[in-house]
Amino acid sequence: MEWYKLIAVAALFICIMVFAIQFIRLIKLGVPKDLSKRDGDVKGAVIYSFTNAMAPAQKESAYMHLPTYAAGLVYHMGTFAALLLFVLLMIFSFAGIMLPVFISTVVSGAFLFTSLSGIGILFKRILNRELRSLSGFDDYISNILTSGIQLVSALYLLFPSVEIFYFLTSALLFIWLPLGKTKHLMYFFFARFHLGFFYGWRGTWPQKQH
Amino acid sequence: MEKIDKEKREKAIDLLRSKSDSKLITHLNSCVRCGLCAGSCMYYITMKEAKYIPAKKIDLVSSIYRRYCTLAGKTVPALVNAKDLDESMAEEMIDSLYGSCTMCGRCVKHCSIGVDIPYIVKKGREMLATMDMVPKTLQATVDAAINTGNNMGIPTVEFVDTIKWMEEELIDEMQDDKARIPLDEIDKDIFYTLNPREPKFFPLSISAMAKVLYAAEASWTLSSKYYDVTNYGFFNANMAEATQIAKNLYDEIHKLRGKRLILGECGHGSRANRWDGPNYLKKAYDFDTITAVELIGGYIRDGKIKLDKSLNKELYTIHDPCNLVRNGGMLEELRFVVKSSVANFIEMNPFGNDNFCCGGGGGALAMSEYNDRRLKIGEIKADQIRKTGAKVVITPCHNCVDQLLQLNHTYKLGVQIKTISEVVADALIIIKTN
Ligand code: SF4
Ligand code: SF4
Numbered sequence: 075m076e077w078y079k080l081i082a083v084a085a086l087f088i089c090i091m092v093f094a095i096q097f098i099r100l101i102k103l104g105v106p107k108d109l110s111k112r113d114g115d116v117k118g119a120v121i122y123s124f125t126n127a128m129a130p131a132q133k134e135s136a137y138m139h140l141p142t143y144a145a146g147l148v149y150h151m152g153t154f155a156a157l158l159l160f161v162l163l164m165i166f167s168f169a170g171i172m173l174p175v176f177i178s179t180v181v182s183g184a185f186l187f188t189s190l191s192g193i194g195i196l197f198k199r200i201l202n203r204e205l206r207s208l209s210g211f212d213d214y215i216s217n218i219l220t221s222g223i224q225l226v227s228a229l230y231l232l233f234p235s236v237e238i239f240y241f242l243t244s245a246l247l248f249i250w251l252p253l254g255k256t257k258h259l260m261y262f263f264f265a266r267f268h269l270g271f272f273y274g275w276r277g278t279w280p281q282k283q284h
Numbered sequence: 285m286e287k288i289d290k291e292k293r294e295k296a297i298d299l300l301r302s303k304s305d306s307k308l309i310t311h312l313n314s315c316v317r318c319g320l321c322a323g324s325c326m327y328y329i330t331m332k333e334a335k336y337i338p339a340k341k342i343d344l345v346s347s348i349y350r351r352y353c354t355l356a357g358k359t360v361p362a363l364v365n366a367k368d369l370d371e372s373m374a375e376e377m378i379d380s381l382y383g384s385c386t387m388c389g390r391c392v393k394h395c396s397i398g399v400d401i402p403y404i405v406k407k408g409r410e411m412l413a414t415m416d417m418v419p420k421t422l423q424a425t426v427d428a429a430i431n432t433g434n435n436m437g438i439p440t441v442e443f444v445d446t447i448k449w450m451e452e453e454l455i456d457e458m459q460d461d462k463a464r465i466p467l468d469e470i471d472k473d474i475f476y477t478l479n480p481r482e483p484k485f486f487p488l489s490i491s492a493m494a495k496v497l498y499a500a501e502a503s504w505t506l507s508s509k510y511y512d513v514t515n516y517g518f519f520n521a522n523m524a525e526a527t528q529i530a531k532n533l534y535d536e537i538h539k540l541r542g543k544r545l546i547l548g549e550c551g552h553g554s555r556a557n558r559w560d561g562p563n564y565l566k567k568a569y570d571f572d573t574i575t576a577v578e579l580i581g582g583y584i585r586d587g588k589i590k591l592d593k594s595l596n597k598e599l600y601t602i603h604d605p606c607n608l609v610r611n612g613g614m615l616e617e618l619r620f621v622v623k624s625s626v627a628n629f630i631e632m633n634p635f636g637n638d639n640f641c642c643g644g645g646g647g648a649l650a651m652s653e654y655n656d657r658r659l660k661i662g663e664i665k666a667d668q669i670r671k672t673g674a675k676v677v678i679t680p681c682h683n684c685v686d687q688l689l690q691l692n693h694t695y696k697l698g699v700q701i702k703t704i705s706e707v708v709a710d711a712l713i714i715i716k717t718n
Contacts, residue, residue: 103306109562111573114613123398134394135320142320146396205319207334208343210365213317253356254364255316262397264310269398276559277613278637284581284617 082241083164085248092252093260100264105271112275114282119274123266127279142198145191152188152224159185159227160244178231185228192221216254219247285371288415293369296411300349307400308407312349314399315339321401324394326640326661327384338391338401341380344373345408374417381408382419383654386646386661387519388606393637409521418520425650426516429529434512436480444508446483450491457491458498458714465494466505468540474504474579475542475571477513477533477557479550479682486682489549492709496580499712500588504546510536513553514683518560519647527564530557534565545573549703551605551681552645555612575608577680580708581617584624591711596626598700600707601674603632603665603688604639605681614680621704622678625711632668640664642679644687659694662687666695680704 075083130136136143159181166173173181196217199205223243230240250256258265273279302308317339322328327336334340343365350357350366357366367373387402395401412418418426428437444467451465466472474497482490497504510532517526537545547554558573583589602622608614615636623629632639643662648654665688669677677688677699688701 100306100310103303103309106305106307108559109566109568110559111562111568127393127398132393133396134324135318135396138323139320142318146318202319204322204334204337205317208317208319208337208340211363212365215363258314258316258397261310261314264306265314265398265400268307268310268400269392272400273613276611278610278615281616281637282613284578284585284620 076237076241078238078241078245079164079167082160082245082248085245086160089248089251093257096252096257097260106268108275110275114274114277115280116271116274119279120267120270122279123270123273127269128266142195145194148188148191149195149221149224152185152192153220155188156185156220156223156227173231182228182231185224185231189221189224189228192217192224196221212254215250216256219243219250220256223247285375288369288371288374292415296414297348297352297369299407299411299414300345300353307403311342311400311404312346314397315342315346315395316397317343318396321391321395324391326388326390326643326664327657330661330663331657335380336384338385338395339399341385342399342401342404342408344377344380345404345411348373348411369411374412374415377408377412378417378419381405381412382422382647382651383657386606386641386643386648388641388645389610390606390638390640393610406521409519410523413520413522418522419651419653421651421653422516422520422647425647426520426522426525426529429512429514429516430525433509433532434480435514435516436484438480438483440508443483443511446487447490447506447508450487450494454491454494454498457495460498460716463494463498465490467508469505471541472503472505473543474502474546475537475540475544476504476506476511476546477548477553478506478511479514479548479553480512481682481686482548486685486703489682489703489706492703493548493576493705495709495712496583496589496705499590499714500583505540505542507536507540513548513550513557515553515556515560516647516650518552518556519650523564526556526560530561530564533557534561534569537571543571545569545571546579547573547575549576549680549682549705551607551612551683555607559612575612575614575680577608577614577618577621577704580704581621584621589708590713590715591625591708592713593625593627593711595711596676596707597628598626598675599628599630599673600626600676600678601630601632601669601672602635603642603669603677603679603684604636605679605684606639606641606645608680609639610637618680618704621708625708626676626678630672630674632672640668642684642687642691644683644690649683649686658687659690662691663695666691666697669697669699670695674699676700676702676707678702678704678707 226240226243229236321338325338347367348369350364356364385405389402391401425435429435447465454463515529517529554575562569642665643658648658685701
């Protein structure tokens, strides 16, 4: 295997390990040990937290900022797709499979689009005074790496000559994922769980009826 | 600002290393600083400054967490937005966490991720309390509760006098010598509690509740010493003090052998006793704890009290106290009681779990240094009330009542503010059984 592929695979391994350690720690810490008398349906609330409560109509962060919300959605889909693509490309490279040109072109076009969403969000962060004041290196690095991997994936699918660049960008992203705010990739799920737990315990979600 | 004592600073940082469960570490690691919560917070909406964005407030705490509790923050702090806990950081925390957040939780449901912002704000307050940096005004309220048994420092003699006076009024109104406001009686079904603002400023709300309890033929008592439902330890976030205040009530109900603790009309007091109290004391309560709203709701449902809505003819609206509704699950029950008591009712927009805080929560009413801010953010509530066209605003929380009265005056709303027991008492049909 080429040295740059080895670096990328090693980075992915480290990334998975760090996430696994964080995940195990969170699971070990467990749910809040609440001694008050429960007055609601925690399970129902946790389900609601991951479903209806996520609907754009339920959140001002979505319906009051529809363009940003839509861009964010596309951008996140692009990030997940890029991670998936990396795994598929590694498998294909072992199995000696070549992607048909048509598929490569379509997927590349999609990545170009998703990366532009990410870049749009980055520009918003740079141009908006308040958002800028909220931001630090982590915010810029996280965005550049996640938008970057989508852009580089788009290029790599069309121009295999950028292979080294693709795998090194992937390696950087894997190292950064569990360190920067990108770790919300995992913490998001725990946050939604705790939200459901909190509101469910008190009967706010689903609304308690007497 | 005074230098931070090193040992206390370490203790404050240690709070972020809590291993009690995964909630703290989850919320400290979840915010992506998208800034989309800004438009959900009344501080930002009314003042449009970056420092009022909810994410900005919690980032003060999470940046300290990253600095001292993560490898990346210890080695390359600038890369991961990790910051030192020094004097200027502490000063910013005081202004942001005590002075710019009522811990209403409105931003939580609207956050893109689901970060529990007030939970992190409270953790930051806990850190400041550990470093003895609670605003003096707020601390004075807690000290009064610790030293006298109630947050307004009302002497027992004065309280007992007020209760006796209200009892005489009740006897007159009911034309029944058996109408009572019992004090320190044992083995009663209900151990009732009050917000000290009631004996101090609004004694008629005590007689209103007494009238409801009289109509329901309830077996109840007040304590002459520990009747205070509030717990400002919840706001200053000094856990030892919050625990002491909750324990006073816990011990008193045991002393008087009360069966049920009924939390008087106070949002944070209800939250602090019902949801947090057992966790402060580290034991499940061996008696039922419910709010006055649920008690009255139960009376209506069980037919123990009869109401005539036509006695309350004006147009009424509800201000939902954050700690009872969004953070306490009381949305439907509150509406059930109100709709059973008034003929004309209109909702605010937004209402219920989405309602805006009155602006007086989070201990803001006790911190006079932030009065201007408090009244400014209250403009949202004033606009909401004005748009309903209602003549009476009902709210089952005396802290909210206080803030709403001030908004009524400041923004010339020309409305009446009433508690739930006052509205129910006005609609009561008293049936004499003898
Ligand atoms: S909406 Fe949530 S994730 Fe976004 S900045 Fe606000 S608190 Fe952070
Ligand atoms: S809890 Fe309320 S006051 Fe505090 S940041 Fe959130 S919306 Fe603003």
